[in-house]
Amino acid sequence: EVQLVQSGAEVKKPGESLKISCKGSGYSFTSYWIGWVRQMPGKGLEWMGIIYPGDSDTRYSPSFQGQVTISADKSISTAYLQWSSLKASDTAMYYCARLGYSYGYPYYFDYWGQGTLVTVSS
Amino acid sequence: EIVLTQSPATLSLSPGERATLSCRASQSVSSYLAWYQQKPGQAPRLLIYDASNRATGIPARFSGSGSGTDFTLTISSLEPEDFAVYYCQQRSNSLYTFGQGTKLEIK
Numbered sequence: 001e002v003q004l005v006q007s008g009a010e011v012k013k014p015g016e017s018l019k020i021s022c023k024g025s026g027y028s029f030t031s032y033w034i035g036w037v038r039q040m041p042g043k044g045l046e047w048m049g050i051i052y053p054g055d056s057d058t059r060y061s062p063s064f065q066g067q068v069t070i071s072a073d074k075s076i077s078t079a080y081l082q083w084s085s086l087k088a089s090d091t092a093m094y095y096c097a098r099l100g101y102s103y104g105y106p107y108y109f110d111y112w113g114q115g116t117l118v119t120v121s122s
Numbered sequence: 123e124i125v126l127t128q129s130p131a132t133l134s135l136s137p138g139e140r141a142t143l144s145c146r147a148s149q150s151v152s153s154y155l156a157w158y159q160q161k162p163g164q165a166p167r168l169l170i171y172d173a174s175n176r177a178t179g180i181p182a183r184f185s186g187s188g189s190g191t192d193f194t195l196t197i198s199s200l201e202p203e204d205f206a207v208y209y210c211q212q213r214s215n216s217l218y219t220f221g222q223g224t225k226l227e228i229k
Contacts, residue, residue, distance in 0.1 A: 035218070037166075045158075045166065045209055047218040059216050062123070095165055102172055107213045108156035110177065112165040 002026040004034075004096050004113035011119045012086050019082035020116045022096030029077035030054035033099040033106040036070060036081045039115075040092045050099060050106065051079055086120045093117050124148050124214050126221035134229040141197040143224045145210035150190045154213050157186055157195045160223075161206045169208075170195060200226075 007021040022034065035050040049060040053072040060070070072079040079096060094116050097109035125148040135141055145155065157170040168177040170186035173193055183198040197204055205228050210221040 037220075044223045045160075045211075045220040047211075047220065050218075061217065097166075100168075100171065102154065105154075105213065107154055108168060108171040108211065109158070109166070110168050110171075112167070115165055 002098065002111045004098060004111055006094075006096055006113040006116045009117040009119070011121070013122055014086055014088055014120055016086050016120075017082070017084050018086055018118065019080050020094060020118065022079045022081075022113050024077045024079070024098065027098070030074050032101075034072065034079040035097050035099055035109060036068075036079075037095045037097060037109070038064075038092045039095065045095075048081070048094075052106075053077075053079065086118075088120050088122075090118060091120050123217060124151060124212055124219055126210050126212060126219055128208075128210060128221035128224045130224060131222070132225045132227060134227050135200055136229045137200050137202055139200050141195075141200055141204070141226060143195040143208055143226070145188075145193040145195070145221050147191045147193075147212060151212040151214055153189050155186075155188065155193050156211045158209045158211065159204075159206050160209065166209065197226075202228075 003025045005023045033050045036048040038046045048064040049070045051058045051070045053074045069082045096113040098111040099106035100110035127146045129144045153173040155173045158166040160166040174186045185196045207223045
């Protein structure tokens with residue numbers, strides 16, 4: 001059974017750093033891209049970026065380029081999303097999701113983690 | 123960047139009725155269009171990929187159609203558990219975007 005298990009909720013202050021995780025199991029972690037999706041309170045889904053754990057090839061949404069860092073450790077089947085200096089506007093639910101392939105391209109998000117709620121408040 | 127526009131923003135229907143949700147792309151995405159369902163407090167769930175293929179375990183009352191710029195998600199006969207928010211999503215040139223969502227609510 002494919003599973004993505006994310007780390008727990010975080011409460012941080014503005015300016016602090018943070019790294020949240022997403023551990024995959026039940027499939028070949030190095031053969032599928034993992035994406036990160038933000039959902040701000042009461043709002044829709046926003047794609048942040050994707051990573052291929054096999055070689056750490058990473059692509060970012062222009063909206064999030066330079067704002068976050070996506071990484072992966074294939075030895076422990078875990079992907080990460082990190083911030084160096086959080087802002088109150090980073091308060092949101094963050095989901096990781098595996099990308100399924102269509103016509104050879106990573107395209108749709110077929111399995112999702114349960115989400116990690118990040119709250120940034122002074 | 124390709125923009126996906128969903129309509130209506132809110133759809134009020136009763137159980138047993140047919141629901142038709144629309145997603146329009148700002149330029150052609152061929153058939154690279156997926157649909158998701160999200161219930162309160164839950165992660166999104168993949169319903170449809172490649173515009174018309176149901177994901178594993180998705181009931182037959184859900185169907186998708188369209189290609190190019192205009193797509194439709196149809197729920198043939200609404201069940202109580204179908205009332206949720208629905209999103210479309212596309213991929214183009216390694217960039218991914220979601221529509222803003224359609225809330226399907228009980229009338």
